[in-house]
Amino acid sequence: MKFRVFRFDPENDCDPYFDEFDLPVEKGMTVLEGLYYILENLDSSLAFRSSCRCAICGSCSMYINGQFRLACRTLIANLETDMVSIRPLSNLPILKDLVVDMKPFFENYKLIEPYLIPKEQPPEKEYYQSLQNREKIDGSIDCLLCGICYGACPTVSLRKDYLGPAAITKTFRFITDSRDGAMEKRLAVVATEDGIYRCHTIFNCQKFCPKDIDPSDYISQLKRKVVWQLFK
Helix, strand or coil, rough: EEEECCCCCCCCCCCCEEEEECCCCCCCCCHHHHHHHHHHHHHHHCCCCCCCCCCCCCCCCCEEEEEEEEEHHHHHHHHHHCCCEEEEECCEEEEECCEEEHHHHHHHHHHHHCCCCCCCCCCCCCCCCCHHHHHHHHHHHHHCCCCHHHHHHHHHHHCCCCCCCCCCCCCHHHHHCCCCCCCHHHHHHHHHCCCHHHHHCCCCHHHHHCCCCCCHHHHHHHHHHHHHCCCC
16 A cells, blocks of 8 residues: 655745555554554654544544545545545645644634633632533534644635634533523624634535534534524
8 A cells, every 4th residue: 555645844844745655454453553563563744633543532633535534534445545644624724744833823712712601700619510401412512623624724725713613512512501601702702703604514524524414514503593682
């Protein structure tokens, strides 16, 4: 199997280029395991990011054979090709090879205050939530913060100040949480020219999300909540 891997070290390279590696592939081998094989046997200078290898940390998000994917859950055999082409996540600065700087992603994420702001004084022990209310935030709480939706978003590529699908999804998650009391404050953050109205509903965020989250739907629901608040 041949791996064609994007390489770029901003401190030493004038331009990006691709390196090609031949490596043996075993049954059940993932793209991430292929990258580790290169790192350990062929080129120790290759830079990429990974952590848990269980598709729950989101740190190995990359652009693999024309799709945004998690390298740890991408089986090489399922790609049905003799060439695995790997590029870093889009819309983010490249630190080295496949490692991007996630700072712009998390700076936008911090703007929406991604934590519970209680509507009342929390109890000393657990903060009870009924099963029915818990079900309302199903899906929206599954975000890995992998950045794939941000990298795949055409709006982000044109406007870096756009909050992005992950931050808006998290806003929906807290607005829908029965224990949160900051709906008006949260809507004010996303109802701006760099928020929900900047989305052009291309659906790339939905298409590539490794957890099958649908940020486009949450954005639509937030738009309706904003209008509803205006006419209350």
